[in-house]
Amino acid sequence: MNEARHPLRLPGTAVLAALAMLFLYVPIIVLVVLSFNASDMTTIWTGFSLHWYAQALGNDTMLVAIGNSLTVAAAATVLATAAATSAALGIARSGGRVRTAVEGLLGLPLLIPEIVTAVALLMLFVLVGVRLGLMSVILAHTVFCIPFAYYPIRSRLAALDPALGEAASDLYAPAWRRFLRIELPLLAPGIFAGALLAFISSLGDFVITYFVAGPGATTLPVYIYGMIRTGITPEVNALSTLLLLASVAVVAIVFRSGTTPANQTRGEKTS
């Protein structure tokens, strides 16, 4: 009853919202369904089959691409999360204007068109003489993953009572033990969430990787793009579905283990 009187509640918004959801998810559903299609005509359904999954997983070049993707994502996640954690801790200690400025600069890359970052990184690597390969991809991914990892850590840190760290110092903990015993465990859910965002951003990235990957550093998205140029086959659908599954699995795992401690500490603050 109350909802009907809400000033922003205009007629038709529910329909629009439903359409938007449909628009978001229909392509993905179609993709997943067609990956089980027996026909090799991508868009004509002839029957259920796991044929394309078998073919995709039997494809050695593709397996190498998956391996590269996972290597890059793992390395970039570790590096970006470590950098983001130190940034968050460092910025928290500085005050006022410095903080605002640095946080703005950290967030800006999220607004820069990806193609600009891609070209800029390529130029930098060529200029400095970094050989294009897995290493350059890892470096590039680390760079664009930092802001993704930073924000969850930062918001977790903002909710952390500074008196806890002081209490640890007061109870004879030197700086490093205080960090390991107090700050790190309490920030863990934020660090976890940041790492997850970094991992997924890295796993799915195409534009930047396409520019800075040398020969032999093909990741899954780049490989899929290469396949599409020779025509969309159901194998591409199967691959994309696997990528989707991997992302969803990571999210599910992290939310299961990550939300519980977060809720616990929040409960304590209010009591």
Add this chain to the structure above:
Amino acid sequence: MNDTIVAISDVSKRYAGAVQPALAGVSLDIRRNEFFTLLGPSGCGKTTLLRLIAGFGMPDSGQISLDGKLLGQTPPNLRPINTVFQSYALFPHMSVAENIGFGLEMLGQPRETVRSRVTEMLRLVRLEGMGERRPAQLSGGQQQRVALARALAPAPKVLLLDEPLSALDLKLRREMQIELKRLQTETGITFVFVTHDQEEALAMSDRLAVMRDGVVMQVGSPENLYDRPANLFVAEFIGEANFWNATCLERSGAGGRFAIGTSKAVMPVAEAQGLAEGAKAVLVVRPERITLGAAEPGLLHGTVETAVYRGSDLVVHAALAGGGELRARLPGSIAAAGLIGTATGFAFPADAVRVFPA
């Protein structure tokens, strides 16, 4: 046992960007094994002083020493001083026992020692059997006890407590006041306790310092501060009192005679140092020192407006004949009904009066 454990000498501190200093030349000697209280209104610098003793921040000038040794730049983790934080600051991801054992663990005590000390502390604060709980599973009063046990466990030389009872309701607060006093006596640790509740300060302290705007106004025992306030601020801040404008009529010896307001009442005063005849002054008298007297000339006259029976005593408000008000705390045996609306004489002994220049 009157030797000094914490010596604060001429300490000043101004926060970046602040106009007024938070502390302006504070000097205090805190004695070994005493329950010392910092009392003052909000913003007077109590927390700032406590944090400087703990090592969170350095004084701009002046020095703090512990047991005769200057603390200087010594960081908090190297000072044998523990703090009970106002927000308790219990580690939410550790059990009660881990919280209490944290200090000893950091000091490198063997696991067995830590465990037995934790058990001992749990018993001391009456939380036996709660060691495995998380802080979130405890009530406010129990969390308070854990915070106390955690700070006491390493047996610090000094325990700092920043308004540790302010988050508790009145009943629990009373209980914890007694509890704190008991813990202080049992452990023999020097307590430096911060509060802005003057009743609490009087009830608990061996000695207390009253602060205002970063300055110590008076230091002494509760009786001393209550009976012999050094200035009007302390007289007003501690306990209840009557404040009457008066004029010095005559000086004789240490004392003199003062006329209150525009009335004809002339009151003898035992001590009136520093006031010349004809000087304007403020007389301060505690309500419980006032008694009923006959309506004779020379006595303070007033009309009783309200009389509230409080069991042990009768609190009387009267309008004075020469203007101004009077508040008296009479024995409860006096009948309220006979007083209200009647013109009455009030008396007090000459030594019950404190005089300050107006």
